[in-house]
Amino acid sequence: MKSDFSTWLNDIIDRAKILDIRYPIKGTYVWYPYGHKLRARILKRIRTLLDDSGHDEALFPLLIPEDEFMKEAIHVKGFEEEVYWVTHGGLTELNVKLAIRPTSETAIYPMFALWIRSHADLPLRVYQIVNTFRYETKATRPLIRLREITTFKEAHTAHSTYEDAEKQVQTAIEIYKEFFDGLGIPYVVSKRPEWDKFPGADYTMAFDTVLPDGRTLQIGTVHNLGSTFARTFDIMFENPAGEQEYAYQTCYGISDRVVASILAVHGDDKGLSLMPDVAPFQCVVVPILFKGKEEIVREAVSDAVSHLEGVRVHVDTSESTPGSKFHKWEMKGVPLRVEIGPRDAASNSAVLVRRDCGEKKTVKLSELKQEVKTVLDSITGDMKKSAAKEFRLWFSDAESLDDAQAALKEKGGIIRTVWCGEKSCGLEIEEVLGATLLGTNGEKPEGNCVNCSGEGKEVLLIAKSY
Ligand SMILES: [Zn+2]
Numbered sequence: 455m456k457s458d459f460s461t462w463l464n465d466i467i468d469r470a471k472i473l474d475i476r477y478p479i480k481g482t483y484v485w486y487p488y489g490h491k492l493r494a495r496i497l498k499r500i501r502t503l504l505d506d507s508g509h510d511e512a513l514f515p516l517l518i519p520e521d522e523f524m525k526e527a528i529h530v531k532g533f534e535e536e537v538y539w540v541t542h543g544g545l546t547e548l549n550v551k552l553a554i555r556p557t558s559e560t561a562i563y564p565m566f567a568l569w570i571r572s573h574a575d576l577p578l579r580v581y582q583i584v585n586t587f588r589y590e591t592k593a594t595r596p597l598i599r600l601r602e603i604t605t606f607k608e609a610h611t612a613h614s615t616y617e618d619a620e621k622q623v624q625t626a627i628e629i630y631k632e633f634f635d636g637l638g639i640p641y642v643v644s645k646r647p648e649w650d651k652f653p654g655a656d657y658t659m660a661f662d663t664v665l666p667d668g669r670t671l672q673i674g675t676v677h678n679l680g681s682t683f684a685r686t687f688d689i690m691f692e693n694p695a696g697e698q699e700y701a702y703q704t705c706y707g708i709s710d711r712v713v714a715s716i717l718a719v720h721g722d723d724k725g726l727s728l729m730p731d732v733a734p735f736q737c738v739v740v741p742i743l744f745k746g747k748e749e750i751v752r753e754a755v756s757d758a759v760s761h762l763e764g765v766r767v768h769v770d771t772s773e774s775t776p777g778s779k780f781h782k783w784e785m786k787g788v789p790l791r792v793e794i795g796p797r798d799a800a801s802n803s804a805v806l807v808r809r810d811c812g813e814k815k816t817v818k819l820s821e822l823k824q825e826v827k828t829v830l831d832s833i834t835g836d837m838k839k840s841a842a843k844e845f846r847l848w849f850s851d852a853e854s855l856d857d858a859q860a861a862l863k864e865k866g867g868i869i870r871t872v873w874c875g876e877k878s879c880g881l882e883i884e885e886v887l888g889a890t891l892l893g894t895n896g897e898k899p900e901g902n903c904v905n906c907s908g909e910g911k912e913v914l915l916i917a918k919s920y
Contacts, residue, residue: 459667463714463718464595464596467597469725469785470725470786471486471488471786472488472489472717473485473489475596480594481600481601481602483596483597488734488786489713491734492716492728492733492734493605495731495734496712497607499636499637500583500708501583503633504609507629509580509581510579510580511581511582512582513582514558514561514562514582514584516555516584517540517552517553517555518552518554518560518561519551520539520553521550522561522564523553523560525686525687526682526686526687528653528682529560529683532654533557533588533653535591536556536588536589537553537589539552539554540554555586557606557608557707558582558584558586558608558610559610559683562580563683563684563703566612566701567687567690570612570689570690572691572692573691573692573694576614576618576691577611577612577613577614577618577622578611579610579622580610581609582608583606585602585604585605587602587603596714597710598671598710598714599920603709603710604710605709606709607707607708607709608707610703611704612684612689612702612703613702613703613704614691614693614699614702615702616681619678619679619704623659623676623678626676626704626706627643627676630661630674630676631643633674633708634663637712637716637729638837638842639715639841640664640842640844640845641662641673642663642895642915643659643661643895644660644893644894645657645658645659645660645896646659646660646892646893647891647893649880650891650893651677652675652677654682654683655680655682656678656682657677658676659675659677660675660676660892661674661675662917663715663845664845664848664866665714665715665718665719667866668866668867669918670868670892670917671711671718671919673711673715674706674707674708675707676704677704677706679702679704680702681700681701681702681703683703684702689703719841720787720837720841724785727787727809728787728788729789729833729837730789730830730831730833730834733789734766735766736766736767736826737762737768737788737790737792738768738769738783738788738790739755739758739767739768739769739792740779740780740793741755741769741794742776742796744795744796747796750800751796751799753799754794754804754819757819758792758794758804758822761819761823762826763823764823765830768788780807784809788809789808789830790830792804792806793805793807803816803818803819804817806825806826808829808833810836810840811836815829847867848868849867850865850867850869850870851870851871852871852916853871853901853904855886858871858889858916862889862916862917862918866917866918867917868916869916869917870915871916872899872912872914873891873903874902874903874905874906874909874912875911876906876908879905880914883904883916889919890916891916892917894913894915895913895915898913899911899913
């Protein structure tokens with residue numbers, strides 16, 4: 455799969471029934487029920503993390519009036535080439551065009567201006583999980599570059615001081631760390647360079663992972679918006695001294711790319727390999743029927759299932775051969791297979807086979823529940839460890855641009871080097887390497903700038919990115 459990751463991903467999305475890519479609008483895809491179950495499990499995790507940390511889920515309209523959308527000039531500039539517009543209601547041309555949200559700042563913040571009156575209303579933390587639309591002009595790709603982003607989780611907060619907003623940025627980073635750690639997706643967090651921050655933000659922190667082809671994928675962002683949007687949308691509160699002040703804001707988001715990274719990071723040549731917590735089925739039971747011994751096997755299977763309460767189990771009773779069932783469920787990434795044949799049935803036992811490493815184990819049906827739980831936990835731990843181990847191999851240190859170029863060419867991944875922090879120098883590095891500056895990681899550098907030999911001020915991360 456590493457040699458041709460792009461083909462692998464498109465192929466597995468189709469074969470494992472994650473997305474149907476035949477929908478007749480470029481850049482929009484259909485979630486199959488199996489893919490949708492996976493998506494729902496992932497969303498459950500992020501909802502829990504946000505709900506447990508003082509956020510409330512809300513839901514804002516898809517349409518944004520042109521006058522609101524156009525208010526924040528820098529923001530508009532950042533999105534102007536990507537916005538879909540609704541110009542007609544039936545046959546009537548609308549007086550005010552309506553933007554289909556590419557993101558929701560301009561839908562949410564006029565309402566924040568109405569909701570926030572006093573310091574007692576702050577902090578305010580809401581999130582929504584919605585679809586957004588962007589007219590992508592680059593080549594579209596399922597889960598990675600979409601015209602309809604189907605799974606946009608955006609959180610928006612307002613605070614009474616800049617320090618509080620700053621703390622919220624840190625909290626959001628911690629929430630995302632816990633989220634990605636739980637999914638076994640390794641990442642690096644960096645501060646995006648000035649020219650690559652969210653349009654209208656003070657600064658942007660970003661999470662990137664590395665896909666099997668050595669290119670990085672941005673999987674989450676956290677923005678400190680300062681009071682820019684508050685000033686544009688008049689989000690003011692009365693402080694304890696009775697004076698009116700502008701609020702300080704943050705926003706942070708993740709998207710369908712989380713699903714892409716789950717498929718890519720854990721998958722292999724056999725197909726998907728899903729973490730037990732998000733797998734639609736944690737366990738597939740495959741009866742191995744022999745002529746004349748069907749009944750004893752069926753009884754053992756139903757006994758096994760009765761022991762597996764609380765585990766998401768699928769029993770494959772289809773007409774296919776056991777071999778093709780093994781193959782199918784491995785490809786679909788089910789973490790654990792339970793095989794029961796006549797000999798197993800006769801001894802009240804079953805064979806457990808792990809998807810991640812192929813390890814087999816025979817267990818008594820009476821101990822099945824405990825054994826399955828233990829094995830699922832080991833799978834979770836081992837998958838996280840192996841993903842983290844592989845991720846470390848993607849990093850290279852470069853002392854010169856030639857080093858950086860060679861590492862990018864040889865294996866891709868993330869180059870760590872030293873930078874003076876100057877924009878003109880950063881843009882030159884991007885140009886020479888044909889790569890992207892992911893950003894700075896906050897570490898103190900040793901030595902001079904890799905490009906201009908000026909004083910080294912930042913440790914810089916560089917990659918070829920999606
Ligand atoms: Zn420099």
